[in-house]
């Protein structure tokens with residue numbers, strides 16, 4: 602099982618990331634991807650990936666998450682920082698991210714759009730996939746994607762939305778990250794979409810926890826962990842004709858196609 606989105610570099614895990622990884626490994630996690638949030642963390646992510654490699658292989662992505670942008674962020678300076686970080690990276694990043702648009706935060710949407718667009722272009726120049734964050738922003742996100750000539754795919758992480766929106770992303774060559782939200786029985790709309798996707802587009806789904814955020818159903822109030830990834834697989838199996846093993850196997854193949862260029 603691959604956790605395609607886990608913020609293991611954040612302070613929440615600083616004391617016990619080795620324990621956390623041991624638990625994840627025991628639970629069947631074979632690899633995880635730590636996406637970038639802000640320039641100040643990029644070094645830390647690489648260190649973590651190096652230190653953790655004896656327990657579980659870790660892939661990293663570098664990018665600037667909309668949450669952490671300054672209100673007047675200079676997008677040209679951001680690209681220069683990314684350029685340097687990619688040149689100097691001791692572990693080759695597999696993607697640009699986490700980048701995106703969020704309608705629930707104070708950072709002006711125009712700032713977010715500028716920073717998203719330059720990072721999408723950067724990913725295209727580097728021929729790398731992207732990791733996209735959305736919150737009430739599907740329409741704008743799809744619009745931003747159309748402005749990139751030939752993007753290299755990627756994932757819409759923590760996907761929730763309608764079948765139509767899901768198809769729009771899939772038609773742009775993107776994968777959809779499925780995480781803790783679907784474990785909640787009350788998330789009936791998202792579960793309906795997922796059931797449809799599991800039947801029609803199993804080749805476009807990735808597993809994720811978004812730990813330490815997005816607690817799984819039944820584990821509210823507890824910090825989320827990559828060790829709980831199987832909860833997502835179990836929900837997916839319950840919503841489909843696929844067995845847990847089949848889900849693990851096709852999401853692993855999808856991950857390798859998306860981020861490793863493995864056909």
Ligand SMILES: [Zn+2]
Pocket residue numbers: 606608636699811
């Ligand atoms: Zn995230």
